[in-house]
Amino acid sequence: MDGKILARLAAVIFVAVAITATVIELTRKDEDPASAPGHLVQPERDPLREGQRRCQQLGQKAAEDAECLRIWAETRDRFLGRRPAPASPSASEGR
16 A cells, blocks of 8 residues: 555656646746847848859859959858968069
8 A cells, every 4th residue: 555655645746846847837937039129130242242143153154264263262261261362572572
């Protein structure tokens, strides 16, 4: 008989804890993110992104386009976190 009483007591305690947790969760006052006023952020105009789109539209011809090659190099450098190489001084500047 002690086993049955202990099992019933455990079941009653489990149900009481479950009900308490449910009541606490239902009475919580979380701010609904959908109702919070928000501001849409307009992305800044990115000339690199526009150039990528143009090259994408060129398709296979982009592989021969000097501007697309420059854009792809800049995109790769930006992705890899490299800084653009400084322009090499011309031969007339060094003299």
